[in-house]
Amino acid sequence: MAVNYSILVDAELNTASIQQQLNTLSKSMQTDDSFKLSFQEANLIMSKSIDIIADMVGEVYSLDSALTE
Secondary structure, X not given: OOOOOOOOOOOOOOHHHHHHHHHHHHHHHOXXXXXXXXXXXXXXXXXXXXXXXXXXXXXXXXXXXXXXX
16 A cells, blocks of 8 residues: 655745855865866876776676677
């Protein structure tokens, strides 16, 4: 026997408090200048990651075809 429940809630969102918490967190998460990447460095990391993932996918297909033969 299926029993369905529903709850009606009347709530007000305190956006000022949420914004204050986000501002506090963003200030604490800021890093120093030694960790910043240039566009070229970030692009290189992303392209190498894509190459590695593509190679892994190819290896999985090869392994799958070898196992199913």
